[in-house]
Amino acid sequence: MGFTCEFLPCAHLKTLILAYKSVSQHAARESTFVTWDFSEQLKQWGPKATYQPVSLSAAREYCREVTTEHYENFSVVSRLLPKELHPHFQSVYAFCRWSDDLGDEVADHGESLELLAWWREELAACEKGDPKHPVFVALRETIHEYEIPREPFENLISAFEQDQTKGSYATHEELRDYCRRSADPVGRIVLYLFREATPENFELSDRICTGLQLANFWQDVARDDEIGRVYLPQEDRDQFGYTADMFGQKCSTPEFLELLKHEVSIARQYLLSGRPLVDQLPTQYQVDIDLFVRGGLCILDRIEQVEFRTWETRPVVTKGDGVKLFLFAVLRKWGRRLKLVSAYPEVAPPMLREEVSA
Numbered sequence: 001m002g003f004t005c006e007f008l009p010c011a012h013l014k015t016l017i018l019a020y021k022s023v024s025q026h027a028a029r030e031s032t033f034v035t036w037d038f039s040e041q042l043k044q045w046g047p048k049a050t051y052q053p054v055s056l057s058a059a060r061e062y063c064r065e066v067t068t069e070h071y072e073n074f075s076v077v078s079r080l081l082p083k084e085l086h087p088h089f090q091s092v093y094a095f096c097r098w099s100d101d102l103g104d105e106v107a108d109h110g111e112s113l114e115l116l117a118w119w120r121e122e123l124a125a126c127e128k129g130d131p132k133h134p135v136f137v138a139l140r141e142t143i144h145e146y147e148i149p150r151e152p153f154e155n156l157i158s159a160f161e162q163d164q165t166k167g168s169y170a171t172h173e174e175l176r177d178y179c180r181r182s183a184d185p186v187g188r189i190v191l192y193l194f195r196e197a198t199p200e201n202f203e204l205s206d207r208i209c210t211g212l213q214l215a216n217f218w219q220d221v222a223r224d225d226e227i228g229r230v231y232l233p234q235e236d237r238d239q240f241g242y243t244a245d246m247f248g249q250k251c252s253t254p255e256f257l258e259l260l261k262h263e264v265s266i267a268r269q270y271l272l273s274g275r276p277l278v279d280q281l282p283t284q285y286q287v288d289i290d291l292f293v294r295g296g297l298c299i300l301d302r303i304e305q306v307e308f309r310t311w312e313t314r315p316v317v318t319k320g321d322g323v324k325l326f327l328f329a330v331l332r333k334w335g336r337r338l339k340l341v342s343a344y345p346e347v348a349p350p351m352l353r354e355e356v357s358a
Contacts, residue, residue, distance in 0.1 A: 036069045038105040041098075045133055047118040059137035060087045063094035066135075080287050088146065088193055091138035096156065096186060098135055103160030104227075112164050120157050123150065148192045152185030168230040172266075175233055176210065183213035194285050204277035208289075211270030212296040218263050219299055221310045225250065236262065252309040260308040264300050271296050 043049060054062070067090045081089070102119055106112040126136035126143070127150055142148065159182035169175040187205035191197045217224065217231040224231060230247070237247070240259040275293045278286050295317060302315030 038101045054134045054137055056137060056141060059134040062134040063090040063138045066094040066097055082284060085193055088142040091142045092189055094135045095139050099156055099160050103163050109164040113161060116157055116161050123153055146192045148189060152188050155181040155185045167228045170234045172233050175231060179210040179213045183209040196281055201277060204274045207270045207274030208293055211267050214267035215296045215299040218260055218303055219315055250311055252311045257308045264303055268300050
């Protein structure tokens, strides 16, 4: 599922990549490897392709171009991040981009599962020190340098596999389990890149990532329905009397409006409960994570502004919103340096879910 003027790059990464494309983004250059047509990518680099092994420098260039080929307001590599992190963020993005497209850009679910199984084998080869695909040639260096375990990458692949077999969720806990694998792992990978991978930071990052995933679900109710996915938990639909017949009408009934108001509140509270992570990180990373949180809250604000009518209107974070968020985050960074403000002085409202308030 593509995005226009979005906060995050691709369907399952909506909630994940922690960086911002600054106003002064470098001009696009002609691609050595990449003009992104995923069917062509599969022909060139897929399991049936024959190609010579690529060097680390060529692999990094491939990942860089995969990243810059996808023009979004919020890019994977922020100009505010240390330069040495850029190729590592790009290798993580390229892994996620390929994983996402193997799940979403292949029409046949059975074929998609086969390709994701191949992708898992490529990950295993990477771990053993024998990567072949350019993404894994670059990613191997990232994994080695920052001592990133295999688990978060495995969890992401697992979530993309689940998309091929499961299109709806009975309970919030089922949906939360999906978010633990589709959203939370990339936040944890980013913490490894920041060398801030602690249990406390993981917990806060997980809340932010889940909040962003939920925000994008509620933004994209109509789009997800078009591809056979319903993320509104059945238990919540039952609670608000939103029946299957009402869902089939694909319009914002009073029951739907109350249901989505409830879901937006939960997503907001996940984000609010995770935002203390900003103050706990080194200064050079705070703007990116601040933007990550504020971008998710901005999506929720836009949903509220259309009165939760996301069947008829898809709320978006505009370029103007992005500039404002960026400037505000930078000002807050300098305020924190001068000890004038904390990242978020406000008190979060009471949690609706025990897990969020725990």
